[in-house]
Amino acid sequence: MTAITDDLVLPPRRFSLATAIRRNPTIAFGAVLLAALIIVGIFAPYIAYSDPFKIAPVNRLRPPSERWWFGTDQFGRDVFSRTVYGARVSLIVGLSVALFSSAVGLGLGLLCGYFRKVDGIVMRVMDGLMAIPSILLAIALITLTRPSLGIVILAIVIPEVPRIVRVVRAVVLSIRSQPYIESAIAGGTKNTKLLLRHVLPNTLAPLIVQSTYVCASAMLIEAGLSFLGAGVPPEVPSWGNIIAQGRTFFQIAPWTILIPGVFLAITVLAVNLLGDGLRDRLDPRLARRL
Amino acid sequence: MSEQSTTERPVPEAPVLQVDGLVKHFPIHGGLLQRQTGAVKAVDGVSFSIARGETLGLVGESGCGKSTIGKTVLKLIEPTAGRIVLAGQDISALKPGAMWPHRRRIQTIFQDPYSSMNPRLPAGTIVGEPLENFGLSRGRETDDRVAKLFERVGLRPDAMRKYAHEFSGGQRQRLGIAKALSVNPDVIVADEPVSALDVSVQAQVLNLLIDLQEEFRLAYLFISHDLAVMRHISHRIAVMYLGRIVELTTKRTLFTQPLHPYTEALLSAATAPDPRRRQKRKHIVQGDVPSPANPPPGCHFHTRCPYAIADCKVIAPPLIEVAEGHHVACLRRPVGGDPGPLSVSS
Amino acid sequence: MSVASGNILEVRDLQTQFNTLDGVVRAVDGVSFDLARGETLGIVGESGCGKSVTALSILRLIPPETGRIAAGSIKFEGEELTTLGEEAMKRLRGHRISMIFQEPMTSLNPVLTVGTQIAENVVRHMGVPWRAARERACEMLDLVRIADARRRLDEYPHQLSGGMRQRVMIAMALSCDPQVLIADEPTTALDVTIQAQILQLMLELKEKTGTAIVLITHDLGVVAETTERVVVMYAGRKVEEAPVEALFAEPLHPYTRGLMRAIPRLDIEADAAGTRPRLQEIPGLVPRLTQPIPGCAFAPRCGFATERCAVESPPLVDVGAGHTVACWEVDRVRASAI
Numbered sequence: 001m002t003a004i005t006d007d008l009v010l011p012p013r014r015f016s017l018a019t020a021i022r023r024n025p026t027i028a029f030g031a032v033l034l035a036a037l038i039i040v041g042i043f044a045p046y047i048a049y050s051d052p053f054k055i056a057p058v059n060r061l062r063p064p065s066e067r068w069w070f071g072t073d074q075f076g077r078d079v080f081s082r083t084v085y086g087a088r089v090s091l092i093v094g095l096s097v098a099l100f101s102s103a104v105g106l107g108l109g110l111l112c113g114y115f116r117k118v119d120g121i122v123m124r125v126m127d128g129l130m131a132i133p134s135i136l137l138a139i140a141l142i143t144l145t146r147p148s149l150g151i152v153i154l155a156i157v158i159p160e161v162p163r164i165v166r167v168v169r170a171v172v173l174s175i176r177s178q179p180y181i182e183s184a185i186a187g188g189t190k191n192t193k194l195l196l197r198h199v200l201p202n203t204l205a206p207l208i209v210q211s212t213y214v215c216a217s218a219m220l221i222e223a224g225l226s227f228l229g230a231g232v233p234p235e236v237p238s239w240g241n242i243i244a245q246g247r248t249f250f251q252i253a254p255w256t257i258l259i260p261g262v263f264l265a266i267t268v269l270a271v272n273l274l275g276d277g278l279r280d281r282l283d284p285r286l287a288r289r290l
Numbered sequence: 291m292s293e294q295s296t297t298e299r300p301v302p303e304a305p306v307l308q309v310d311g312l313v314k315h316f317p318i319h320g321g322l323l324q325r326q327t328g329a330v331k332a333v334d335g336v337s338f339s340i341a342r343g344e345t346l347g348l349v350g351e352s353g354c355g356k357s358t359i360g361k362t363v364l365k366l367i368e369p370t371a372g373r374i375v376l377a378g379q380d381i382s383a384l385k386p387g388a389m390w391p392h393r394r395r396i397q398t399i400f401q402d403p404y405s406s407m408n409p410r411l412p413a414g415t416i417v418g419e420p421l422e423n424f425g426l427s428r429g430r431e432t433d434d435r436v437a438k439l440f441e442r443v444g445l446r447p448d449a450m451r452k453y454a455h456e457f458s459g460g461q462r463q464r465l466g467i468a469k470a471l472s473v474n475p476d477v478i479v480a481d482e483p484v485s486a487l488d489v490s491v492q493a494q495v496l497n498l499l500i501d502l503q504e505e506f507r508l509a510y511l512f513i514s515h516d517l518a519v520m521r522h523i524s525h526r527i528a529v530m531y532l533g534r535i536v537e538l539t540t541k542r543t544l545f546t547q548p549l550h551p552y553t554e555a556l557l558s559a560a561t562a563p564d565p566r567r568r569q570k571r572k573h574i575v576q577g578d579v580p581s582p583a584n585p586p587p588g589c590h591f592h593t594r595c596p597y598a599i600a601d602c603k604v605i606a607p608p609l610i611e612v613a614e615g616h617h618v619a620c621l622r623r624p625v626g627g628d629p630g631p632l633s634v635s636s
Numbered sequence: 637m638s639v640a641s642g643n644i645l646e647v648r649d650l651q652t653q654f655n656t657l658d659g660v661v662r663a664v665d666g667v668s669f670d671l672a673r674g675e676t677l678g679i680v681g682e683s684g685c686g687k688s689v690t691a692l693s694i695l696r697l698i699p700p701e702t703g704r705i706a707a708g709s710i711k712f713e714g715e716e717l718t719t720l721g722e723e724a725m726k727r728l729r730g731h732r733i734s735m736i737f738q739e740p741m742t743s744l745n746p747v748l749t750v751g752t753q754i755a756e757n758v759v760r761h762m763g764v765p766w767r768a769a770r771e772r773a774c775e776m777l778d779l780v781r782i783a784d785a786r787r788r789l790d791e792y793p794h795q796l797s798g799g800m801r802q803r804v805m806i807a808m809a810l811s812c813d814p815q816v817l818i819a820d821e822p823t824t825a826l827d828v829t830i831q832a833q834i835l836q837l838m839l840e841l842k843e844k845t846g847t848a849i850v851l852i853t854h855d856l857g858v859v860a861e862t863t864e865r866v867v868v869m870y871a872g873r874k875v876e877e878a879p880v881e882a883l884f885a886e887p888l889h890p891y892t893r894g895l896m897r898a899i900p901r902l903d904i905e906a907d908a909a910g911t912r913p914r915l916q917e918i919p920g921l922v923p924r925l926t927q928p929i930p931g932c933a934f935a936p937r938c939g940f941a942t943e944r945c946a947v948e949s950p951p952l953v954d955v956g957a958g959h960t961v962a963c964w965e966v967d968r969v970r971a972s973a974i
Contacts, residue, residue, distance in 0.1 A: 563884060578830070
């Protein structure tokens with residue numbers, strides 16, 4: 001009978017939030033900032049002290065003051081309340097696009113990476129999709145239907161899916177030749193179980209990182225679309241809309257552009273920081289270094 | 291070396307694994323339209339058989355095709371030609387779906403303990419997966435069986451919940467062995483299972499493999515480049531060079547009376563922990579191992595062989611039984627020929 | 637003074653440490669040895685014993701973000717290396733002390749021809765014009781027995797086989813006539829027949845150029861056939877040192893004995909037809925280097941260990957004829973069968 005060999009090599013390490021934050025400042029900062037913005041978005045009705053849709057021409061173009069923290073726009077609408085509600089639109093668009101494109105991209109990426117026959121056809125289609133700029137697609141879709149949040153999300157998702165597919169596919173291709181996959185096949189694991197249990201978990205880390213970039217990108221695209229008038233309907237407060245409408249009066253009322261612009265920049269920054277931090281942390285080569 | 295384990299070769303019966311004329315070519319694509327421009331003849335007509343409880347060692351240097359044979363026999367790669375008969379069933383032409391039930395009978399252990407385990411699954415799940423795959427047990431019963439397997443290979447059962455990176459290289463190799471053993475296979479293909487391990491750990495794993503073979507009458511196809519390890523664990527050894535078997539015989543004969551010039555070269559080149567051997571070293575074969583995409587014509591070894599004659603450049607010598615149980619593929623080693631050293635040709 | 641005593645390299649109480657997530661790893665924990673001019677010294681041990689880190693420490697190649705030489709002295713021709721400035725170290729590396737590594741493919745730049753890489757080194761350290769450097773590169777390729785050297789100068793690493801690339805590495809390392817060549821597992825990644833060629837080459841070159849070699853390996857066979865003196869390392873410490881014949885004839889440290897017994901042997905004719913004797917295992921695992929080890933590092937796995945071994949670290953004792961060993965129970969070990 002073989003003697004029992006000694007204990008395991010590594011003792012389990014206890015998880016401490018304080019240490020985790022210290023070691024990953026980028027993730028912590030990005031996550032906190034994003035969380036704050038999400039809270040603002042969710043509780044917008046409570047945070048905004050006035051109705052963002054209410055028009056009061058008598059109060060138009062007032063500078064920031066105690067009554068209107070961020071001033072008013074040319075219709076007398078309170079910029080603070082509109083900006084706060086605008087967070088909802090950007091975050092909904094960003095997160096929805098990230099979610100849908102990841103879901104579709106993951107599925108397609110797994111299939112492409114694993115089944116060579118599927119790969120050839122689908123990747124060519126992906127190349128085609130990537131060539132379509134979201135802006136033109138959004139405009140085309142809007143002329144077919146009417147402007148809405150759903151259309152905007154769809155228009156941004158379609159060109160973003162190929163990006164995710166590429167990332168997932170690359171991971172699948174590199175994993176496919178790993179000995180543990182062959183070991184699983186030799187041990188009788190069939191394709192479905194192989195993909196779901198062995199391949200998929202390894203794609204999640206790069207997928208999450210990529211989807212944060214998609215989220216940031218989507219928010220910027222939405223702002224651009226709204227700015228051009230091809231995004232959400234004009235009365236819905238979206239940072240892009242607010243900036244678009246404030247454009248004409250920029251010289252006398254810069255706050256109508258600057259404030260939503262700054263919010264947009266901060267949100268995108270938060271998401272990018274989160275993505276960068278996660279990418280560094282999840283990279284297996286860097287993960288165990290101090 | 292202390293105790294000796296059970297000795298003799300097992301009583302001859304039908305071989306549990308039989309390979310005839312196995313060929314595997316990998317196409318090379320090139321040019322604008324990616325047409326096939328050539329082929330890497332990784333395995334070029336290989337035949338052997340392994341009996342229950344026996345270890346056949348497959349030894350050779352890089353590019354000789356030994357790993358490819360391992361993967362082809364496991365049907366992880368489809369053979370280009372030839373027959374593979376596993377426990378009486380011809381599996382050579384079976385498609386993946388049809389092959390699946392036969393996988394129970396042939397399992398594998400890989401070389402690299404670090405990449406042969408899924409880093410995201412607990413060890414117990416990895417080891418128990420074949421049991422669940424073949425429906426041999428589920429849930430609690432699988433856990434029990436896995437616990438027993440852990441003990442059998444010398445690991446604590448409570449390690450089942452740990453992840454691969456928490457084990458050392460030697461322990462991971464034990465996990466691989468436990469997994470291979472879980473479904474009671476007839477054959478285990480071990481591809482360089484100890485090459486990446488430290489010497490002291492290597493000894494533990496080799497001893498374990500020998501014990502298990504005797505207990506379960508497993509047949510091993512043991513692939514390695516290390517002659518010393520081969521000597522220790524094999525019953526019979528096949529020496530490979532560029533896709534062909536050049537010599538096949540019992541372990542004892544191979545080391546006491548090697549016939550093929552390449553075997554001689556390998557034995558001479560191998561280092562041994564004995565400083566006195568420095569002076570006794572015979573001629574070291576020169577030249578590099580040719581590429582399997584473009585092997586020399588005739589006998590593949592003729593470019594480096596000190597005994598090559600004119601015919602060697604043209605005729606590919608077949609593997610023939612020149613003495614009982616001793617097969618050699620060399621034009622200068624005919625049946626019943628003199629087993630003594632060859633003379634260097636002019 | 638080291639130059640007068642014939643020692644080209646003197647390492648004293650070297651301690652190299654790394655900061656990791658699990659704590660401070662004492663990779664090298666007080667190692668001392670000498671290298672005489674023209675001598676071939678083998679440093680042997682299993683993975684994690686600190687042999688590669690020792691070599692990297694000599695050339696100050698330890699990445700400063702994670703590790704450092706915590707203590708000790710390294711004298712090369714009388715000059716203290718641990719305190720030498722980085723510029724002076726750069727002049728030394730590749731010139732007076734050279735190193736070759738295990739994986740020639742990753743040690744050679746894939747986008748430069750081999751001739752360029754060797755010539756570059758020569759220009760840098762010897763300051764000669766390019767043409768002369770290329771001539772020298774050609775000479776070096778000849779020296780390492782690469783056929784058709786002039787043509788090979790213009791080839792890229794991927795066009796060469798593993799054995800050839802290692803020869804190119806050796807050529808590059810010797811191009812500026814170093815006094816010391818450190819070879820870290822130079823043949824581990826090579827096929828057996830190629831390994832034999834490379835080892836033979838290294839011995840020949842040693843005769844020709846008089847370079848001292850530090851050969852680091854885990855392979856006792858390589859050590860036996862190539863080196864003159866051997867240092868055995870375990871868990872960052874030196875446990876035994878001896879001339880090579882003495883080490884193999886009568887290893888004194890239990891770890892050295894354990895290693896030798898655990899190796900499957902090619903040369904022993906003892907076993908009769910078909911028998912498969914058990915290899916002598918060394919039970920247990922290498923200790924974690926994140927905790928300081930109070931006694932002998934090998935004690936938990938040692939068949940001769942006593943209570944003293946667990947608490948007191950044995951010093952290196954000279955037992956005669958250049959053979960030193962760190963073991964409290966040397967006499968008992970000696971008396972027992974090998």
